[in-house]
Amino acid sequence: MKTVKIILAIVVIALVAIQFIPNRMPSNKPVSEQDIIHSGQVTGDMAKILKTSCYDCHSEQTEFPWYSKMAPTSWLLADDITNGRKNLNFSEWNSYTKRKKIGKLEAIREEVSSGEMPLPVYLLMHRRSKLSPEQVEALSQWTDDMTKKILE
Amino acid sequence: MKTIVSVMVILFFTGVLFIRGTRMSRDVDNTAEFIYPAAVKAIIDQKCYGCHSIKGESDDAKESLMWDSIPSFPDAKLVAKLDDIITVLEEGSMPPEDVVKQYPEIKLLPRERKVLKSWAEATADSLMK
Numbered sequence: 001m002k003t004v005k006i007i008l009a010i011v012v013i014a015l016v017a018i019q020f021i022p023n024r025m026p027s028n029k030p031v032s033e034q035d036i037i038h039s040g041q042v043t044g045d046m047a048k049i050l051k052t053s054c055y056d057c058h059s060e061q062t063e064f065p066w067y068s069k070m071a072p073t074s075w076l077l078a079d080d081i082t083n084g085r086k087n088l089n090f091s092e093w094n095s096y097t098k099r100k101k102i103g104k105l106e107a108i109r110e111e112v113s114s115g116e117m118p119l120p121v122y123l124l125m126h127r128r129s130k131l132s133p134e135q136v137e138a139l140s141q142w143t144d145d146m147t148k149k150i151l152e
Numbered sequence: 153m154k155t156i157v158s159v160m161v162i163l164f165f166t167g168v169l170f171i172r173g174t175r176m177s178r179d180v181d182n183t184a185e186f187i188y189p190a191a192v193k194a195i196i197d198q199k200c201y202g203c204h205s206i207k208g209e210s211d212d213a214k215e216s217l218m219w220d221s222i223p224s225f226p227d228a229k230l231v232a233k234l235d236d237i238i239t240v241l242e243e244g245s246m247p248p249e250d251v252v253k254q255y256p257e258i259k260l261l262p263r264e265r266k267v268l269k270s271w272a273e274a275t276a277d278s279l280m281k
Contacts, residue, residue, distance in 0.1 A: 099276045102228060103235030147228040151280060 018071040025068065025078045026085060029060040036093035046142050050090060053118050053129040057084025060091040065125065080119065098150050105143040112139050186223035186230075192271045195264045199247060202258065227279050234276040241269045 031038050037047045056062050057080055067073040085091075088104055096104065111117035113136060123130050131139070188196065196219050203213035205220060222233060240246045244265070252259045260268075 098280050099231055099235045099238075099273075102231040102280075103239075106229060106232030144228075151227055151231075 015071075021071060023071065023074050023078045024082065025064075025074060026060075026062070026081050028062055029091065031061065032091050034092050034094040035059070036090045039094055041093070041146075042142075046138065049131070049135055049139060053131055053135075055090060056126070056129075057081050057119075057122070058088045058090050060085065060089065067125075076121075080122070101150055102147050105147050109140050109143040112136055188219075189271060191267055195260075195268055199258045199260050199264065202255075203247075203251070231276050231279050234272045237272050238269055238276075241265055241272070 033039060036042050037050065042050060062081055064077075068077045088108070093101070108117075112131065118126070118129050118131070200217075201219060202208065203210055204217045205214075206218075208214050217233070217237070222230065225233060247258050247260060
């Protein structure tokens with residue numbers, strides 16, 4: 001019984017202590033003119049899908065959940081959001097070259113069709129961000145259409 | 153008799169001309185196909201082909217890029233793949249460090265990197281006219 005108490009105390013102390021370790025949580029920025037939705041290139045259902053299933057990591061308009069404010073979950077989120085924005089940032093879409101856009105669209109199609117995106121760990125706490133087979137199909141069709149427009 | 157032979161000879165040569173004609177126009181079509189310039193091909197063969205071809209051992213490498221399948225890609229996929237290649241060349245992440253340690257001869261020289269990058273950029277640009 002005593003050992004249990006000691007272990008619990010250590011866990012609590014550790015949890016408190018790690019809160020003081022600084023993390024590099026990316027911050028949000030004002031909605032940019034370069035944003036793919038704000039600039040009117042994507043509207044309706046497709047805009048809704050991007051907002052709901054992609055924007056938390058792939059834009060500068062992240063909706064930070066309560067557990068993003070505490071370690072150790074904040075570390076995981078800081079990492080995922082930083083990498084997400086680095087690889088694809090819908091808030092900077094218009095600043096990408098045509099070539100980069102086509103590259104990103106192809107990657108979106110591959111990642112979403114293979115079920116690698118949205119990240120399964122993200123879906124654990126974001127059930128409504130899970131893409132239905134119809135939404136995956138719609139996204140895939142959307143990437144094709146966008147690419148065709150750019151190639152024209 | 154002589155006339156018949158002459159007509160046949162003329163017809164024969166005219167026919168030959170037509171055959172040559174079709175062959176030639178086919179040759180013209182072929183030049184529109186995707187071909188690696190010799191300088192680019194030489195670098196790919198020496199520095200990339202060991203992993204990014206049918207003889208590669210890493211499934212990861214083969215899944216990411218197969219130089220031999222690129223020519224058959226539709227335009228959109230081709231541009232996307234060229235963009236990947238350019239990104240990797242800019243990052244300097246290929247060939248991977250650990251592989252270069254094992255096979256120092258595959259290290260990509262700055263001049264070679266530039267040749268590959270210029271080629272990839274020009275090829276992608278030509279598809280987006």
